[in-house]
Amino acid sequence: MAVKSPSNGPSGAESATASLDAATQANATAQANGAAAQAASVSPLYRPGLEGVPATQSAICDIDGLRGLLTYRGYPLEQLAAHSSFLETAYLLIWGELPTIFQLRDFEQEVQMHRRVSFRIRDMMKCFPAGGHPMDALQASAASLGLFYSRRALDDPQYVFDAVVRLIAKIPTMVAAFQLIRKGQDPIQPRDDLAYSANFLYMLTEREPDPIAARIFDRCLILHAEHSLNASTFSARVTASTLTDPYAVVASAVGTLAGPLHGGANEDVLEMLEEIGTVEAVEPWLDQAIKARKKIMGFGHREYKVKDPRAVILQKLAEDLFLRFGHDAMYDVAQRLEEVAADRLGPKGIYPNVDFYSGLVYRKLGIPRDLFTPIFAIARTAGWLAHWREQLGANRIYRPTQIYTGSGERSWLPLESRPAVV
Numbered sequence: 001m002a003v004k005s006p007s008n009g010p011s012g013a014e015s016a017t018a019s020l021d022a023a024t025q026a027n028a029t030a031q032a033n034g035a036a037a038q039a040a041s042v043s044p045l046y047r048p049g050l051e052g053v054p055a056t057q058s059a060i061c062d063i064d065g066l067r068g069l070l071t072y073r074g075y076p077l078e079q080l081a082a083h084s085s086f087l088e089t090a091y092l093l094i095w096g097e098l099p100t101i102f103q104l105r106d107f108e109q110e111v112q113m114h115r116r117v118s119f120r121i122r123d124m125m126k127c128f129p130a131g132g133h134p135m136d137a138l139q140a141s142a143a144s145l146g147l148f149y150s151r152r153a154l155d156d157p158q159y160v161f162d163a164v165v166r167l168i169a170k171i172p173t174m175v176a177a178f179q180l181i182r183k184g185q186d187p188i189q190p191r192d193d194l195a196y197s198a199n200f201l202y203m204l205t206e207r208e209p210d211p212i213a214a215r216i217f218d219r220c221l222i223l224h225a226e227h228s229l230n231a232s233t234f235s236a237r238v239t240a241s242t243l244t245d246p247y248a249v250v251a252s253a254v255g256t257l258a259g260p261l262h263g264g265a266n267e268d269v270l271e272m273l274e275e276i277g278t279v280e281a282v283e284p285w286l287d288q289a290i291k292a293r294k295k296i297m298g299f300g301h302r303e304y305k306v307k308d309p310r311a312v313i314l315q316k317l318a319e320d321l322f323l324r325f326g327h328d329a330m331y332d333v334a335q336r337l338e339e340v341a342a343d344r345l346g347p348k349g350i351y352p353n354v355d356f357y358s359g360l361v362y363r364k365l366g367i368p369r370d371l372f373t374p375i376f377a378i379a380r381t382a383g384w385l386a387h388w389r390e391q392l393g394a395n396r397i398y399r400p401t402q403i404y405t406g407s408g409e410r411s412w413l414p415l416e417s418r419p420a421v422v
């Protein structure tokens, strides 16, 4: 089908036919566009961001946003944070039940044995630009695991167990390795005598951590291990549904977590607290920010309309850390901000979320800011893998539909016939 040509295009009968076709075409396009626009505006099915649309069934994690409750496999987060370890919680999330003493010992030993990464991966990481973001380095390194463990036997329980162990074991090693490599140093090997979190802090800082600091860090990992179907977990499930390998599943989730609307608000919280500066400055700062319709970092959540239960625990962890290792004046600013914001934002259901106190905790542990999101990824790998297994258990490839809002059908034009763009 021809369409109306610009002045330098075909002429005569050919051009007349083209004009007629063009009119029909324009009409069709207008109709199509109108129909699409109407469909988009009236369809009760279309929910931008899939807000409120159930996209899977899951037995892994439950959130009660009105009462501020979060459970993993039915266990309240507070109990897990108080009594469990990150590896035990990861086992619970991924296999659905708390491990027996033998299962836990076996899992811990397997993870410990697989912490090292191939020298080829370390060499590859040495070629990454030192100024690159650690999340990009992590995504590339996680994806590279698929090259080394390329067998894809998703229905073999041993393959699934080995893949889980490798990812849980190696992701922290890769985060720590990039931290040293970008400083121009060789990564250091994991230490077999150190537990999971203590070993990570050791690989990062080259110093054996204080046991209390290591335990607090382990509890932070528990708090970040899972949070139902958020963007990165949805990404993991979509990738899993194609039956690709678990390394691609985790790499795609890492890429999704890297975006500023998902991971990373805790970095912004620290910047905000530093900008406020003092306790006295909090109230005028907040009033000004609200007047300017600025989002207060570390506040608000799509699911919670009360204080995020993870923020409650993180605040206590921050206090424990400050008692042991010295106070942080920014904590006073944060507390005052929470207090003042309760009056102004509380009535709208806007309270501190998980990111409000976590940055203060990580800062006290001596962790650089741009590693906050990679640490989130270390923890969330447990949740992603739980969703990977669950997806495989009742798989149907994700293939949603769309409401087309583009042009109606039209014909390709040779270059010389296209109207000049002004």
Ligand code: COA
Residues within 6 Å of the ligand: 265, 294, 295, 296, 297, 298, 299, 300, 301, 302, 303, 345, 348, 350, 353, 354, 355
């Ligand atoms: N500070 C001030 N106002 C906020 C706010 C915040 N942190 N979070 C939400 N609001 C307000 C919005 O301005 C909006 O007000 P309006 O109805 O008068 O326009 C209303 O609450 C709804 O906000 P919306 O962004 O649509 O809510 P959401 O559920 O889509 O957003 C977040 C959830 C987390 C994206 C949002 O609260 C936010 O951006 N928070 C700051 C960033 C952050 O801490 N992210 C980490 C999340 S764990």
